Every structure is written in C-alpha cells, then in structure tokens.
Amino acid sequence: MAYGDYVIQRDLNFTVNRGDIFVIMGGSGCGKSTLLKQMIGLNRPSRGAVLYDGEDYWAASPEAQVERQRSFGVLFQAGALWSSLTLAENVALPLQEFTGLTPDLIREIVSLKLSLVGLAGFEAFYPSEISGGMKKRAGLARAMALDPEILFFDEPSAGLDPLSSRRLDELILELRDSLGATIVLVTHELASIFAIANNSVFLDADTKTMIATGDPKALARGDVEKVRNFLQRGGA
Amino acid sequence: MTVDDGAGEWRDRLVIDGSADAPVVRLTGTWSLRGPVTRYVEIAPRLAAAKRVSLGAQDLKAWDSSAVNFLAALLRDCEARKIAVDQTALPEGLRRLLTLAFAVPPPASVRGTPQAPGLLAALGQHALTVWRDLPAMVEFAGEITLSLGRFCTGRARYRRQDLGWLIEEVGPRALPIVSLISFLVGTILAYMGAVQLALFGAEIYIADLVGIGVVREVAALMTGIILAGRTGAAYAAQLGTMQVNEEIDAFRTLGVSPIDYLVLPRMLALLLMVPLLTLYAGIVGILAGMLIAVGVFNVGMYEYYNETLTALELKHFAVGVIKGTVYGGLVAFAGCLRGMNCGRSAQAVGESTTSAVVLGILLITISASVLTIVFHKLGI
Numbered sequence: 001m002a003y004g005d006y007v008i009q010r011d012l013n014f015t016v017n018r019g020d021i022f023v024i025m026g027g028s029g030c031g032k033s034t035l036l037k038q039m040i041g042l043n044r045p046s047r048g049a050v051l052y053d054g055e056d057y058w059a060a061s062p063e064a065q066v067e068r069q070r071s072f073g074v075l076f077q078a079g080a081l082w083s084s085l086t087l088a089e090n091v092a093l094p095l096q097e098f099t100g101l102t103p104d105l106i107r108e109i110v111s112l113k114l115s116l117v118g119l120a121g122f123e124a125f126y127p128s129e130i131s132g133g134m135k136k137r138a139g140l141a142r143a144m145a146l147d148p149e150i151l152f153f154d155e156p157s158a159g160l161d162p163l164s165s166r167r168l169d170e171l172i173l174e175l176r177d178s179l180g181a182t183i184v185l186v187t188h189e190l191a192s193i194f195a196i197a198n199n200s201v202f203l204d205a206d207t208k209t210m211i212a213t214g215d216p217k218a219l220a221r222g223d224v225e226k227v228r229n230f231l232q233r234g235g236a
Numbered sequence: 237m238t239v240d241d242g243a244g245e246w247r248d249r250l251v252i253d254g255s256a257d258a259p260v261v262r263l264t265g266t267w268s269l270r271g272p273v274t275r276y277v278e279i280a281p282r283l284a285a286a287k288r289v290s291l292g293a294q295d296l297k298a299w300d301s302s303a304v305n306f307l308a309a310l311l312r313d314c315e316a317r318k319i320a321v322d323q324t325a326l327p328e329g330l331r332r333l334l335t336l337a338f339a340v341p342p343p344a345s346v347r348g349t350p351q352a353p354g355l356l357a358a359l360g361q362h363a364l365t366v367w368r369d370l371p372a373m374v375e376f377a378g379e380i381t382l383s384l385g386r387f388c389t390g391r392a393r394y395r396r397q398d399l400g401w402l403i404e405e406v407g408p409r410a411l412p413i414v415s416l417i418s419f420l421v422g423t424i425l426a427y428m429g430a431v432q433l434a435l436f437g438a439e440i441y442i443a444d445l446v447g448i449g450v451v452r453e454v455a456a457l458m459t460g461i462i463l464a465g466r467t468g469a470a471y472a473a474q475l476g477t478m479q480v481n482e483e484i485d486a487f488r489t490l491g492v493s494p495i496d497y498l499v500l501p502r503m504l505a506l507l508l509m510v511p512l513l514t515l516y517a518g519i520v521g522i523l524a525g526m527l528i529a530v531g532v533f534n535v536g537m538y539e540y541y542n543e544t545l546t547a548l549e550l551k552h553f554a555v556g557v558i559k560g561t562v563y564g565g566l567v568a569f570a571g572c573l574r575g576m577n578c579g580r581s582a583q584a585v586g587e588s589t590t591s592a593v594v595l596g597i598l599l600i601t602i603s604a605s606v607l608t609i610v611f612h613k614l615g616i
Contacts, residue, residue: 084582105275109269112301112304115338115342118339120341121342144301
C-alpha cells in the first residue's frame, strides 16, 4: 500500500478468521490506520486484494461493494458522530437508510442499542454535549446499528482513562461473544491487546512489511525481537 | 373471539402456549431486521393475564437485534407488572445481551426528546436571539477596537505571514470576480442611461452617468457584496472550524489573544485591500461604459474620455473609497463575529457562514443609506 509513490507497507498477507478479535499492531506511523481504511473500503490498495469469504472487495462491482460494506460496522477514532444529529438520530440513520422498519420500531431498537453501550436515556443529547468516552460508546452503538458481521475499531481506547478503556474492552468482548461478530481493531494499548485479542498482525515501519502474525500472547514470548520488545514495552 | 389477521405475522416467529396465567413464549425461525419484524406490543395482550412467563428458543435458527428488542420490551413490561420471567431456556448470547441492556439504568435526570415549540413561541425565541445578539456584537466591536489600539501602539501579537497570505487571498485573488461584476454592472448602467439619454440626443452624458454612478456608489457596493460572499463567508467558516476543533481555546490557554491573532489580521487585510479594489472596480466600470457608448451608441472615444474627466472630481473618488472601506470593515466584522461565536458542530459552522453573509449584506445596506444621507447633508 502506498500514497502516490510513497510506499508505506508491502507484501502483507494475513487471515482474519470468523469470530476473531484481530489486532493490527505496530509503532506510530507504520500504516495501521491506512491498512484499516483499505480493509473497510475507504482507500484502494495500490496492489493486491482484500478478500472477504474469498471474494476480492476491490474487484467487485460498486453494488457488491456497498452490499459488503453493509455487513461492516466501523468505529472511528474520535467517534465520528454526525454533530448535527442527536445520539438517537445518529444510531437511527443506518436503520432508516437500510431497513424498512417503522419509525416506532426504529426508536425501540435505537434505545436498545444505546442501552447496550450503557447510554440509556441519552437519546436526545447532541455529540457536543457528552464526554469523549461516551462519544466512543455512542459511535459503537451506531457501528452496531445494522448488526454487522465484522466490526472495525480504530484506536478504540485512545483518549480514555484506564477504567473506561477496560470497560470498553469488556464491552467489545461481550458483544463478540453474544453477537458472534468478528472484530478487527487498531490499537497500541497493550492491556487491551492482551485482554481481548486472539489474533494479530504486526506492521514494522523500518522494513515496511509485516514481521509477525498470530496470537499476541504467543508473540510476546516469540522469537521476533522487535515484536517481543513492543509487547513487553522494551523491558524484560 | 375475533380473528386477528395481524397474528399471522408473528406466528412464523413465535409460539405462545401454556396456560393463560403461566404462558410459555418461544422464539422460532429467523429473526432479522431485514425481514418482517415482530414487536412485543403485538403480542402483549396475550400475556395480560400472566402471573409467570417462561421464555424459550428451541427452534430459533438465526437472530439479531430484532429478537433482543422484542425480549427487552417483554422483560421491561413484566418488570413493571412485577411478573417473574424464566429466561434459562434462552441461548446464552441472547441472555447476555439482555443482561447488558439492563446493566446501566438510565440516569434519573435525563431530559426527554424536546418538544417542538409552537409558532408563537418560536417567533418569540427568535426575537430573543436577535435581541441577545446585539450586546454580543457591541462587545465584539469593542474587542476589535481594543485590538486595533494595540496594533497601532505595536503591542498586538500576530503573524506577519498570516497577514500577507490573507491580503493575497482578499485582494489579488478577488480581482477576476471583481472585474467581471463591475464590467457587467458598468455595461448595464451605460445601456440603461443611454436608452433614456438618446431620447434627447444626449448620449455623451453616458460618461457622466456611468463615471459618477460607478465611482461614487456602485463600485463600492458591488465590491462590498462580493467580499461579503467571498471573504466574509470564508472568515466565518475558517474561524468557525477552528472553534469546533478547540483551536481558538488553544490560543486562549497560551495567553495569546485570538482577537489579535486571528481577527486583527483579517480586519487589516480587508481594510487595506478594499480601497484598492473599489478604485479598480470603478475604473473597470468606466471602461465598460466607454465600450458600450463608443461601440453601440456612436460616441467618440476622445469625447467620452474628456466628458468623464470633466464630470469626475476627486470628491467622487473619496466618497467611493470611504464607502468601500466602511463596507469592507463591516464584512470583516460580520465574518469574524460569526466565526468566533460559532457553535461546536458542522451545522453550526454552516449557520454561522450563512449568517456572516446575511449580516454582512445587511450592514452594508444600512451603512450605504446612512452614508448617502450624511454625504448629501454635507454637500459632498
């Protein structure tokens, strides 16, 4: 993948299995977010393919791409809630666009989604009126609106205190277990990585390629020094 | 008992049996948001006599939020009626989601969906907003004056590069649109005048009409309105977006006055460039008039030139430039005011940009009338 002539990462090859909690790791600026954007269909990779159930996303027709994207839920770094809509309207928008549900039912489901992320009763608030952690959770409620098969998270715990961050991790784990969704997240929060991930890829900025993939707990004891250092915070 | 036709809808997905006071509600088939969705209210009457409810999901093939939503509504209703619900037969995922949904009770002091105000109330609220707006405008004007004072005594902190960039943005880059508009307006004036003057065979006075009209009034007015749409809107959008990103707060916490740093250079750029743009617009207007008079109404080029020189006096230029400068200042004021007082959302940026243009044009029109009367009384 590259921006113009500037190559960020090359020769990436990894598999995310259904039901995985998959972490994209690596130092700052190594291309984690770019990789995520290519997986969710925002940026086209300069070469190669992104396969979902064996189908290349970028080779598919625009209609098929939209259909595929509908099975994604994405939580952006800062929540990316639409600032002119209330939380309820934010969560309701995908439901209004992509389902034929009646307004009453949409209202019920929106309340349900908000209560799942612990924001029951905040329907009428605007994004500018709630805290950063609440924005993240509201963003999660919106990402889950259509019961996606795959949830993507860009730095879910960035900017959260350790407790909120742990609660968000537990929430992610709970949602995976109960909804059976696959989860792909970009993070360098070690605590989260060990707490929830069971699969990962490690991108290296120096060699511009991936240097490890697999369960982060195993990688922490593995034989790739850079990854071990990263996961043990340079110590031990 | 009446036959309920709607019942067929939910029979694909629900089986209700057991006795009336201890019904068993079983989810079956496929529950999907994409298909027909069953709501709890549809079957609520069937549980009206229940004292205890058991839930089950033996033949449930696939489920999503629609099932969770149904069960959550059922649980909420049963809780309100103090009826025991046996959930043990539900799949684990469903049970955990339900626990999660009820884990955090809504805070007691949360506001509901706001009611839309009535027509009269909305009118009153609007009037109040406008009324409250006035002190804010006066305050902002005061802050700008103080900042200009600091600038004159050399104590204002701002970046020279910014000023240079802003001047380029306001002045040279506005030339194409100013040229086009003043050329067209000059043409219109010449035609309008010529048709009347030709009745008396006095086409030569097109020069007076266009010259004085454009230089005194029209050039300044057109420049002001172009700048309101071009620069005032840009100022409001720039400052408004900075407000959204908390960039203006970042200046404040550094002890740097955002008025000095952001508003002052913008005011200065406009105040410096507007007189030049007004003069330029005047000249383009005159040339357009000449083109029409010479080309269409057969006035001699030299005669037209001479007539223009006789008609125009320095005071006409002075009046035009003073007006233009005032309009420019007002446009910068409206743009910066709306930008600095912008709310923190994308919609607020849009509103403040719109409002900057509207306020700018409003202020221009008001000051145009006032200045015209003042200059008339002064006999200039």
